[in-house]
Amino acid sequence: MRKKSSMLVLVSAMSVSLLAGCGGNNDGAQPSATASSSGGTSAASKTIRFATWDTGDALKIEQDIAKKFEQDHPGTKVQVEAYADGFDQKLAAGFGATNPPDVMYMWDFPTYHQSLEPLDSYASQDASLNMDDFYSGLFNYGKIDDKLYGIPVGFTTRVVYYNKKLFDAAQVPYPKDGWTWSDFQDISKKLTDKAQKQYGFGVRASNDTYDLQGFVWSNGSSFISDDGKTIDGYMNSKETAESIQMFGDLVKNGSAVLVGGKGQQSGEDIFKAGKLAMWESGIWPLESFKAAGIDVGTVEMPAFPGKPVKGVIAESALSIAKDSKQKELAWEFIKYYASDEAIKMRTADLPVRVSVVNELKKDQDPLYKPFYTMLERSDNTPAFLLNAKWNEVNRQLSAAVEAVVHGSVAQDALNEAVKDSQRFLK
């Protein structure tokens, strides 16, 4: 109450000073107005705004790429806006106020495509982009109703990381491609030593259901039907429940630890501390694992007996806002961002161009190889591309998955989630 009223006072005080500025001090206000507009319009320098969700080292790389672009294009300025955790809020606010950044990172095309510029004509008219050089399939993630809204600039598949030292100490052979989930469960059990606070595997306290799709597909099911209209019998199918239940059971029977809850260490931190034998993730933590001195290995995901392993791609693309006033320059920037030169600077995810991978021999590196094996296995369409209301269905699904890793029965939790989501599928 007190805070509220003092906020009110503050807000009104601020509005007073604004009004005073407008009314009495015209000549004072004018110079600043011209100063800000000159940045956008004058021929001497053009500014494009570029919004990213990255922070830390990845952000640093992106700023470097932006600087390189400025050097190659004299008279341009790229304003890198790091939205971090507030990416969606800030971006949505920008679109809502018709003042969005010109170029932005994008993955959630179903939510935003109405505010994005279709890029088909740019891409087809501009041979220098060389679309054939991209890994096939990456463009599908940026397409809505057959229109292209984003150019892929980075991606990763998911693999299992393992700590070789812990395997050696327990005399357990390293996992190999073609292993199964029962192998995985056995190893996890063997490598758990609670007295040492060492665990075979870490299960995230709150999972991104997007990442779990690979397991569900591997078990022959999916969250939603291929036409995107039905979840009953998919999200709560026996196979889906089985694959989610597996993680709940690992926690329940003590062969895995729940990680990343509030005030708890993340799985990555525990892995870096050498107390986690296996961890499931994308390419992102690889460098930090190496830097922490862990003798790390990677292997493709385990299989359900008799079924093909499927993977999921996490892709980031760049898009142009429909309301952008400098689409040409924005396109130039995207093109540079997807060029060999910029891709080589980006070490936090996998190169999108086949030529770069071949040149760097990335797919020969044993640590990287499983990522490319998983790429070949990633041909299913993720649920969010199939239904425009997926975000809200996912809210129920996420709650169900969280309940399962905290001890609920997967089949019941998923049935509930399906029931509660029906209203979004009409």
Next chain:
Amino acid sequence: MANTYPRQAGESAASLKPARKRGRGRVTPYLFIFPWIVGFLVFTLGPLLFSLVISLFDWPIVGQVHFIGFGNYTEMFTQDPLFWKSFGITLKFAAIFVPLNIIVAMGLAILLNQSTRGNAFFRTAFYLPSVISGVALAMIWSWVYSGEYGILNFFLSLVGVQGPDWLNDTRWSLVAMVLASLWGQGAMMLIFLAGLKGIPKDLYESASIDGAGTLRRFVSITVPMLSPTILFNLITSIIAAFQQLTLALVLTGGGPMKSTYFYAMYMYENAFKYFRMGYSAANAWFMFLIVLGLSFLVFKSSEAWVFYEGEMKRKPKRNARRRSG
């Protein structure tokens, strides 16, 4: 002439002044508060009423806006289990937090009202937490509650109790929220303290002479004399309990398993995570009506338990009533 002229002028000016003053008087005060009125209309009342309009629409930030009448309201009442769940959690939180908050704040105020040494120090010490902003407070508590490294579990271990992982245990997370919320209540304590200072000493003196003990004096003098303050604090506590968002957002994120998923957080996520502005506005209006209703009930009940004995105006009235009765 030389003397009278200025005097006349002065007189006429003096006789004019009050009239002009009266005329201008109607406008001038409003001119002074004009910026605040504009601020109130533009930043408070305007958005408030506009949110009522929004609540009748399907209003995403990105995309098309549709009029759907009371669709948002029927959806939340009939189809959305999270609505009821979060509302239930908030009710539970309020039911634990509000009485505790009043008791603890009043207890502290009574202790500080004793004339002991170091009173000023304790007054400052107990008030200090309310200077800390909500988010910083939540960060502090997230460390206090940490299952493995938290100072709370350290103290518990000293007395041989193995503390729970407060923020990751569905049985304890709401308790943890109540405890953390109770901490920053210096303002309420100060209001109680001011109320206590306002109770005339002679009441206690005459009561002691009549042989009333400590408990009797507390029940028959302190509580009734403090009842208007209790009423005020009760209502602000209820409002604060229903609006609790910062702690949930920063401390637990509504988890684990939605055990601290307060109504305010549900509303916040509908608006800023799922971008359903219309739906969220409908949520907000429901909360407004609930808080309004509760405040109304408390006010109604206050006729029975709040005594305005301290106010001079009421005294004759009560006496008169007593005499007639």
